[in-house]
Amino acid sequence: MSKKCICLLVSDFNVDNLSAYLSNDAGLPAVAAVTAPFNQVIPVLRNNAAGCWRNADAAVVWTQPHKAAPSFGKILDFEKAPPEAILKEVDDFSTLIKNAVGRVGYIFVPTWVIPPYNRAWGMVDLKTGSGILNTLLRMNLRLIENLEDVAGIYLLDAQRWISVAGKDACNPKLWYMGKIAFSNEVFREAVKDIKAGLNAVAGNTKKLIIVDLDDTLWGGIVGDAGMEGIKLGGHDHIGEAFVDFQRALKALTRRGILLGIVSKNDEKTALATISKHPEMVLRLEDFAGWRINWEDKAENIVELVKELNLGLEAAVFIDDNPAERARVREALPSVYVPDWPGDKMIYKSALSGLSCFDKLSFTSEDSRRTQSYASERKRKQEKSAIPSLGQWLISLDTNIVVGGLSDIDLARATQLLNKTNQMNLTTRRMSEAQLKGWAAKPGHALWVFRVFDKFGDFGLVGIVSVEIKTKKAQIVDFVLSCRVFGRGVEEAMLAVACRYAKDSKPKEIFAGYIPTVKNKPCLDFFKKSGFNQKSKNYFFWDLAKNYKIPAYVKLKKAGKATQSN
Amino acid sequence: MEKIKQKKIIEAVFSAIDEVNQLLPTAQRLKKSVNTALFDKSGKDGLDSLGLINFVIALEQEIVKKLKVTVALADERAMLQKINPFTTVKTLTVYIARLTEGDGS
Numbered sequence: 001m002s003k004k005c006i007c008l009l010v011s012d013f014n015v016d017n018l019s020a021y022l023s024n025d026a027g028l029p030a031v032a033a034v035t036a037p038f039n040q041v042i043p044v045l046r047n048n049a050a051g052c053w054r055n056a057d058a059a060v061v062w063t064q065p066h067k068a069a070p071s072f073g074k075i076l077d078f079e080k081a082p083p084e085a086i087l088k089e090v091d092d093f094s095t096l097i098k099n100a101v102g103r104v105g106y107i108f109v110p111t112w113v114i115p116p117y118n119r120a121w122g123m124v125d126l127k128t129g130s131g132i133l134n135t136l137l138r139m140n141l142r143l144i145e146n147l148e149d150v151a152g153i154y155l156l157d158a159q160r161w162i163s164v165a166g167k168d169a170c171n172p173k174l175w176y177m178g179k180i181a182f183s184n185e186v187f188r189e190a191v192k193d194i195k196a197g198l199n200a201v202a203g204n205t206k207k208l209i210i211v212d213l214d215d216t217l218w219g220g221i222v223g224d225a226g227m228e229g230i231k232l233g234g235h236d237h238i239g240e241a242f243v244d245f246q247r248a249l250k251a252l253t254r255r256g257i258l259l260g261i262v263s264k265n266d267e268k269t270a271l272a273t274i275s276k277h278p279e280m281v282l283r284l285e286d287f288a289g290w291r292i293n294w295e296d297k298a299e300n301i302v303e304l305v306k307e308l309n310l311g312l313e314a315a316v317f318i319d320d321n322p323a324e325r326a327r328v329r330e331a332l333p334s335v336y337v338p339d340w341p342g343d344k345m346i347y348k349s350a351l352s353g354l355s356c357f358d359k360l361s362f363t364s365e366d367s368r369r370t371q372s373y374a375s376e377r378k379r380k381q382e383k384s385a386i387p388s389l390g391q392w393l394i395s396l397d398t399n400i401v402v403g404g405l406s407d408i409d410l411a412r413a414t415q416l417l418n419k420t421n422q423m424n425l426t427t428r429r430m431s432e433a434q435l436k437g438w439a440a441k442p443g444h445a446l447w448v449f450r451v452f453d454k455f456g457d458f459g460l461v462g463i464v465s466v467e468i469k470t471k472k473a474q475i476v477d478f479v480l481s482c483r484v485f486g487r488g489v490e491e492a493m494l495a496v497a498c499r500y501a502k503d504s505k506p507k508e509i510f511a512g513y514i515p516t517v518k519n520k521p522c523l524d525f526f527k528k529s530g531f532n533q534k535s536k537n538y539f540f541w542d543l544a545k546n547y548k549i550p551a552y553v554k555l556k557k558a559g560k561a562t563q564s565n
Numbered sequence: 566m567e568k569i570k571q572k573k574i575i576e577a578v579f580s581a582i583d584e585v586n587q588l589l590p591t592a593q594r595l596k597k598s599v600n601t602a603l604f605d606k607s608g609k610d611g612l613d614s615l616g617l618i619n620f621v622i623a624l625e626q627e628i629v630k631k632l633k634v635t636v637a638l639a640d641e642r643a644m645l646q647k648i649n650p651f652t653t654v655k656t657l658t659v660y661i662a663r664l665t666e667g668d669g670s
Contacts, residue, residue, distance in 0.1 A: 016615055020588040171622055177639065178618040184584070 005029045005198055008056035008104065010036040010044050012067040013181035018060075021184070021191045029198050038179075041067070045096040048103060058106040058201075060194060061097055062158075064181060065112035065136060068093045075135050076114075078121075083129065083138065090139050094146035101152045105431045106201050108194055109147060110158035111140045115170035151410065151432030154197055154360060161189035196355035202429060203418030206336060206356040208288070208310055209252065210301055212319040213263040213270055217282065218242050219344060222273050223266055233279025238344050245347040246281035253286055256366025257357055258308065258373060261290035262300045262317070288373035297324055298331035308373065309482035311421065311518065316356060360432075363412040365459035372483065375456035393487065393552040400492045401450040403558030405439050409448050412460045417479055421518040423490070423525065425478035425511055443468045445500055446477070449493060450558070451484050458484055464493045466500055466509070473501035473543075475511040478522065488550035490525050495555070498547040506543060513537040570632070570665070574658045575599070577627035582654075584623040585616055599658070604651040617651065628661065636664050 007022060009015045019033040036044045036052040041063055044050050053059075066073035069089035074081040100107060114136060125131045147153045162169040165185035174180040182190075199205055214221045219231025219238050231239045253259055259282065263270060270292045274284055289307050291300035297319070305315055312334040319325050320340060329337045341350050359366075379396065386392040405413055414432045421427070430438065439446040449462030461481035467474045475497050480490060501509040511531065513523050523537075530547070531539035541547060549555055579597045586594040595601050595611065602610035604617050612620055621639045628636050643650050643660070650660035 014615075017588055017619065024587060024590070168626070173625075173639070174618065174622055177621075178615055180618070183622075184588075184619070 004032040005057045006055055007031050007033050007194070007198075008036055008052055008059040009033055009062070010041055010052075010059055011062045012039050012041050012064055013062075013175075014038065014179040015062065017180060017184055018062075018187040018190060021187050022194065025191050025195065027195055028204070029195065029202065031195070031198070042096065045100050048099075053100075053103045056104045058108065058198060059100070059104045060108045060110070061100075062110045062190075063093075063112070065114065065139060068112065069139060072135060072139065075130065075132055076118075078130075080130070083135065086135060086139060087142050090142045091146060094143060097147065097153060098150055101150060101433055102437075105152065105434065106197070107153045108156050108197055109143070109153060110156045110161075110190065111143065112136060113158045113162050116162060116167060117170065117172075151436060152434075154201075156190070156193050156197065158186075158190070161186045161193070164189045192355050193358075196358035197360075199356070200358045200360050201418070201431060203415065203420075204313075205359055205419075206257070206316045207314040207419075208258045208260055208305065208308065208316065209249065210260040210262050210304065210315055210317045211249070212297075212321065212324065213261060213265055213273075213292070215320040215344070216263075216318060216347075217246060218273070218277075218280075222269055227269075227273045227277055230273070230277070232277060239279070241345040241347060243279060243281055245344075245351065248348045248351050250281055250286060252351075252357060253370045254367055255357065255359070255362060256369045258288040258310075258370060259286055260288055260304050260308070260315075261292060262297050262304060263290075263292050264294050264297070265292050267292040285374050286370060288370060289377075296327075298328050301328060301332060301335060309422075309485075316354070318351075359415070361411040361415070363415065363459070365412055365461075368457065368459055372456055372458055376483065378455050379453075390552070393550075396453045396455070396487065396552070398451065398453045398487050398489070398553045400489055400553055400555045401452075401558045402447050402492075402496050402555060403450075405436070405446045405448055409460060410436055413448050413463055416460065416463060416481065417477065420479045420481060421516070422482050422521045423478070423480040423485060424516075424519050425475065425522055425526075426514045427516050427519060428477060439465065444476075447493075447496055449480075449489065449496075451487075451489055453487075462489060462493050464497050466497050468501070468504045468506060471506055471508070473497075473504065473506040473509040475509060478511060482521075485521065488553040491529070491547075492549045492553055492555050494529060494531075494541075495547045495549045498541055498543060502543040508540055508543055510538055510540045513539070567662075571658065571662060573631045574628075574661050574665075575654070577624060577631045577661075578654050578657060580627045580631075581620055581624035584627075585612065585620045588619060589616065599653070599655045601654045603653060603657060604649070606649075624657075628665075632665060634665050636661065638664075 009019055015035055019035050022031045022033040034052065044052060066076055069086050071081040071086045071089055097107060097109060114132065121131065125133045128134055144155055147155060165183055168183050169186050170181065171183050174183065211217055219242055220229060222230050231242060233239045233243045249259060271284065274280055289304050291304050301315065301317060305312055312332055316336045317328050318340060325337045325340065328335055336356055338354060341347065383392045386395060410432050414430065414435050417435060418429050438444060444465065444467050446465040448460050450460050451458040461484050463477050463479040464475065465477040467476050478493065498509055511526060513526060526539045527533060531541050533539050582595045582597055604611045625636060625638055628634060648656055650657050
């Protein structure tokens with residue numbers, strides 16, 4: 001059983017209910033919530049040594065706007081308060097939160113809200129200067145501007161939780177009897193977003209949506225009705241709903257989520273419909289892969305996921321048929337199979353409501369991912385046409401660009417470090433702040449690797465880090481996306497680490513492999529890497545010898561590595 | 566008519582128990598039975614004070630949903646009763662029935 005995430009709740013209202021929901025929620029990650037002393041937000045944020053920070057992995061700092069910025073209280077009481085004074089208080093509060101970075105891995109900060117029953121001044125409420133809502137919007141915007149780029153701090157949209165809970169979001173009785181600012185419906189929504197955030201920082205977000213076709217991507221059975229007979233687009237409410245659902249899926253591909261098809265259908269008919277139906281939003285190039293046949297869907301999912309070099313836990317399966325959903329749930333418990341509505345008109349909202357795709361940031365690699373899989377299909381087609389592996393590797397014209405860890409690369413590098421399971425030497429998981437801090441320490445060096453070939457750009461796909469010890473250098477991280485395995489990139493990464501270590505005096509460099517259930521490919525690589533395996537999990541290289549880069553890859557420097565020694 | 570109302574009240578209490586159980590560790594969850602102890606000032610049985618607040622709010626909302634009437638369960642009237650209405654599910658349903666006397670079922 002994996003360790004529970006200890007989540008500290010720091011608030012100026014009673015969060016015992018939130019704490020109970022977080023701790024009792026069966027979804028992953030398992031959380032043990034602890035509460036900081038009641039209504040002691042400022043002292044707790046100021047005090048680095050406060051006992052409540054001890055052992056906590058993450059924190060949620062949830063405050064009421066008039067407590068964090070007292071001048072806002074005057075606005076609530078219809079008194080005058082200078083806007084600049086309020087924003088100064090927001091800045092001061094933001095600084096306190098920033099100062100708490102490093103005490104825990106991640107700090108989540110819900111935005112400020114006021115109870116929905118507080119109608120205040122009606123239309124005047126939106127006026128600049130004295131309007132309550134106007135002031136609150138400015139405060140939240142300032143808070144976002146202050147905190148959005150701080151590594152380790154993530155803002156959460158509390159207004160969404162209030163909207164979901166509706167008019168019962170805040171119950172005055174809860175406040176007067178228990179100093180509880182929000183109803184349990186709000187806390188339940190908050191738990192969903194906090195857990196999605198914790199999954200995102202741990203790299204456990206879903207990467208692949210596998211969809212069925214008939215009555216899932218379009219209405220009707222294409223095998224029976226033919227391409228012309230399916231419901232898709234046109235002046236029809238169901239047809240329109242399917243087009244919107246496809247648009248929502250397409251939008252997810254722009255966020256780096258892959259699409260796949262597993263459907264019991266005639267492949268030729270289905271592919272022709274996807275390619276030629278005039279109202280299809282999704283075309284073949286939007287799908288990373290498919291299995292369209294009459295075989296068991298669970299088996300097809302296993303094959304497709306394997307083809308895409310992903311784990312089953314990365315996949316979400318969407319099917320209108322409850323029997324197929326039940327089969328996949330039973331056969332493949334790692335695959336997330338959401339309950340799916342019978343009403344086609346709420347497919348899009350059901351998809352939009354899934355929090356399993358939440359990420360900390362979006363990188364250019366995310367937006368290119370689907371394209372990259374399409375390029376991979378072309379690579380494989382060419383590989384099957386070229387008989388020799390060596391010839392094929394030469395024909396790819398693989399280029400590797402190595403550089404240091406810049407602020408621009410930090411989000412993607414952290415994402416890669418936390419998401420990569422297979423080619424990962426030690427499976428270290430770190431926040432952006434922790435990674436940046438580690439790389440800046442004396443004796444540490446970290447490089448990031450970008451790869452492109454004649455078919456396309458993979459983006460940032462590799463990380464190597466080295467720690468110089470007195471007589472030896474240690475490879476601490478060796479992380480590579482599965483999309484470029486076996487292309488000579490691994491050897492190029494080792495060569496970079498060896499060259500650096502040689503220049504830094506040690507006579508030997510070593511890698512200590514830490515086994516997990518998923519990183520055997522990394523062990524297999526090191527066994528054939530040329531490094532000398534001195535014990536079960538330790539591999540050494542004598543730095544008197546140069547570590548060679550395969551002739552079929554080109555290695556270029558982008559800039560200096562992040563190193564400090 | 567009274568039987569239907571009684572049934573709706575018990576359903577409302579059980580729904581409130583479901584709601585409050587989500588906040589409790591498994592071992593402390595309340596059983597849905599008329600004899601279940603809800604609150605005991607000594608703290609020996611049933612809910613603690615925060616649990617009671619959650620239960621009262623949930624139950625008031627359930628009564629609105631199921632009986633279409635608004636009741637205030639946490640007021641002095643409850644405190645003035647000879648037997649605390651929140652002692653068991655049974656005492657509570659009797660108290661709610663009395664509070665809603667004359668209201669439609």
